[in-house]
Amino acid sequence: xxxxxxxCLPKPRLYINAALxxxxxxxIASLPLVxxxxxxxGAVTSQQTGAQFTGGLPLWVVGSVLAASVITELxxxxxGIVMTARIGAAIAAELAxxxxxxxxxxxxxxxxxxxxxxVVPRVAAGLLVFPxxxxxxxxxxxxxxxxxxxxxxxxxxxxxVIYGMRYYFRPWSxxxxxxxxxxxxxxxxxxxCFVGLxxxxxxxxxxxxxxxxxxxxxxxxxxLDVLLVPLLKAF
Amino acid sequence: xxxxxxxxxxxxxxxxxxxxxxxVAEGETLALLGPSGSGKSVLLKHAIGLxxxxxxxxxxxxxxxxxxxxxxxxKVRRMLGYVFQNSALFDSLSVAENLLLAxxxxxxxxxxxxxxxxxxxxxxxxxxxxxxxxxYPAELSGGMRKxxxxxxxxxxxxxxxxxxxxxxxxxxxxxxxIDQLIxxxxxxxxxxxxxxxxxxxxxxxxxxxxxxxYDGRIRAIAPPAEIMQSTDEVVQKxxxxxxxxxxxxx
Numbered sequence: 305x306x307x308x309x310x311x312c313l314p315k316p317r318l319y320i321n322a323a324l325x326x327x328x329x330x331x332i333a334s335l336p337l338v339x340x341x342x343x344x345x346g347a348v349t350s351q352q353t354g355a356q357f358t359g360g361l362p363l364w365v366v367g368s369v370l371a372a373s374v375i376t377e378l379x380x381x382x383x384g385i386v387m388t389a390r391i392g393a394a395i396a397a398e399l400a401x402x403x404x405x406x407x408x409x410x411x412x413x414x415x416x417x418x419x420x421x422x423v424v425p426r427v428a429a430g431l432l433v434f435p436x437x438x439x440x441x442x443x444x445x446x447x448x449x450x451x452x453x454x455x456x457x458x459x460x461x462x463x464x465v466i467y468g469m470r471y472y473f474r475p476w477s478x479x480x481x482x483x484x485x486x487x488x489x490x491x492x493x494x495x496x497c498f499v500g501l502x503x504x505x506x507x508x509x510x511x512x513x514x515x516x517x518x519x520x521x522x523x524x525x526x527x528l529d530v531l532l533v534p535l536l537k538a539f
Numbered sequence: 540x541x542x543x544x545x546x547x548x549x550x551x552x553x554x555x556x557x558x559x560x561x562x563v564a565e566g567e568t569l570a571l572l573g574p575s576g577s578g579k580s581v582l583l584k585h586a587i588g589l590x591x592x593x594x595x596x597x598x599x600x601x602x603x604x605x606x607x608x609x610x611x612x613x614k615v616r617r618m619l620g621y622v623f624q625n626s627a628l629f630d631s632l633s634v635a636e637n638l639l640l641a642x643x644x645x646x647x648x649x650x651x652x653x654x655x656x657x658x659x660x661x662x663x664x665x666x667x668x669x670x671x672x673x674x675y676p677a678e679l680s681g682g683m684r685k686x687x688x689x690x691x692x693x694x695x696x697x698x699x700x701x702x703x704x705x706x707x708x709x710x711x712x713x714x715x716x717i718d719q720l721i722x723x724x725x726x727x728x729x730x731x732x733x734x735x736x737x738x739x740x741x742x743x744x745x746x747x748x749x750x751x752x753y754d755g756r757i758r759a760i761a762p763p764a765e766i767m768q769s770t771d772e773v774v775q776k777x778x779x780x781x782x783x784x785x786x787x788x789x
Contacts, residue, residue, distance in 0.1 A: 402630070409589050410627040414641055414695070415616035 305498060308419040309427055322425035323432070330391050331433035335440070341386050342441035345378045346370065346448030354457030363460045366453055367468020374445035375477045376484075376536060381529055383441045384488040387434070388521045395426055395496035396517030400503025400510040408501065423497040427490060434489025435482045442481055480536050487532070488525055495521045540565050540600065541586055541699060541731065547594035548581055555581050557755025558595070566729040568721060570736060570746030572777055577752050579735040580624060583701045586733070587619050588612050599699065617644065620697035624704045626688035628676040634662075634687050635672040641694035661690040666716050681708050689717060693724070700724065702734040706741050714738065721745045739778065743767075751777060 312318060353369045399422060402408050411418045450465045496517045503513040546559040555578040563569045573579045584590045585597050588604045597604040599615050607615065620641075628637050638658045659669045665686035676684055685708055692700060702721065706714035722745050724730040736742050742749050743763045750760040751774055759766065759774045767778055 398631075405630075406623050406625060406627040407629055409584075410621070410623060410629070412589060413587050413616055413619065413621040413623075415613045415644065416640070 305419055305423065305501075306494070308417070309424055309494070312420050312424045313428065316428075318420055319425045319428060322421070323428040326425050326429035327433045330387070330429050331437060334387060334390055334437065337390065338383050338386060338437055338441050339444045341382055342374075342379060342444035343448040345382050345441075346374055346445035346450075347452040349373055349378065349445070350449035350453035350460075351456045354453060354460060358458065362464075363457065364464040364468035364471065366449075366457060366460055367465040367470075368472035369468075370446060370449040370453070370465070371469040371473045372477070374449065375442050375473075375481050377529075379442040379445050380438050380481055380484040380488060381525065383434075383438050383485075384492065384525045385522065387437075387488075388492055388518055388525065391430075392492045392496040392521045393514050393518050395493065396500040396503075397510055397514045399497055399500025400513035403501060403503040404506055404509055418501065423494075423501070426493045426497055430489030430493035431486055432489075434492075435485035438481055438485035438488075439478075442478075477536070480532075483535070484529075484532060487528060491524050491528060492521050495524055540598075541733065542598040543582070543585070543595070544598065545595035546582070546585060546592050546597065548578070548585070548590065548592050554755060556585075556592075559752070559755070559757060561750065561757055561760070563731060563733055565731055566725060567747045568725040568732040568734060568745050570734045570742035570749045571752060572736065572739075572742055572749060573752035575737075578755065579752055580703050582752065583621070583703055583733060583735055586699075586701060587616055587621055617695065618698045620692035620695060620700045622689050622692045622700070622702045622705050624707070626676070626684040628684055628687055628691070630676055632675075633672065634658075634674055634676070634679075637676075637687065637691050638662075638672075638694050641691045657694075661694055662687075664693070664720055665690045666713055682710065682713060685709060686713065686717070689720070693720075696728075698730060700730055700732045702732060702736070704736055704738075705734065706736065706738050714741065717741075718744045 350366050350370055353366045354363065357363070357365050402422075408418050411421055446469070450462070453460050453465060454462065499513050499517040499520060503509050505512070541563040543559050543561040546556050548556040559582060571579050571582070581590060585592055585604065586599060588607065592605060596606075600618060602611050602615050604612070604615065629640070632640070635655070635658055638661060639654055642654050642657060655672070658672055662669060662671060667683065667686055667690070671679070671683065671687070676687070679687065685705070689705060705717050705721070709717065718741050721732055721734060725732055725745070725747075734741065734745060746763055748760055748762055749766045751758045753773050759769055759771055761769070766774060769775065769778070
């Protein structure tokens, strides 16, 4: 399936309309949830950092921890996990349902390739949508951390937050976050499609496929997260 | 022509097809009967390459399905139309979009609007109104979904049609309409059809020949009149209901 996707991706004419529809569902429709999770992520990061470091380290460290952790780690991985539950599960359930009701067979019977018709638009949408989604999540996480930090951490000022963020911020961190976004988007959509298309056994089978997809994708994201650390260190 | 050669297929320990030999001539309509679970649908699916045989082959228009390349298989599938037992309509697409998928191939950029007239004509053949075009499968009754499935199968004007219980779930009027459609396609357009059915009326109305799949093999195959006169006890069990009805009417 991977090879079929790679062969098809350079031919956008075959999938662009379907990909844009999928991108809307993945991106625009998911944005409120992603931003809300990012808000919570930033809020808890600044509060916990402030609570742990107050009296021990200068408070501008809150800004540094916020910038470093939200941009390179928490923003991408929490967005990835939220999208696994929302998009990964939905794709796996949809494709498994199509499999058990012979809709995939119907595509083959019409001389159509299910990978071109169903998988490539979703993978292309994932590659397109996840990076900007993660950038927006990062921005919301930083803003939320800043705002909640000012309210919840005694003595923290905006100057502290800005100083801390600028002290630890590297442009490469943002690039790294975007690369993670693309790879997470690819992982979520690919594995969701892969497991979904293998669905069998009626309603129970659809449920199993959905669960398997979510578990597999979550493990894959965490593994990828670990494997990408050297890339962050490289620049 | 569709030719099944010594076809064997099992699912785990269950041997479903055990050496099926069957030839369906060009332009012929073959009605395929058999007990539930005897492998009729399995037999149909082999012709379109949805299942791979354990042994044997299916030859469609001279192309061996078992050894066909992806391109050859796509070519065969574009020649074949398949009416699925449970319609297999695409849930996320409207009726018009379902028909469009069958009418066009991947390189075709025509839209639902371009092909609306053709779609309306197709729906007319299965006794459905144009208003159905904008509906989604979940909004249709089972019988309507079945008829849209038939319309989709014939949309690409295939040379071969594989019908998996096309009249199951339909009222008598619409069942007759589908029987007439199968008959007309064969007579007027020379379409070759294999019709899997439990409906003896359909089998006897549309079949140039009737075949009985039993115990993994073709037990009997003959024109309807000869099947009715068969002394084979298994064949007798299948046609007995028709005989009872005929004698009741007489």
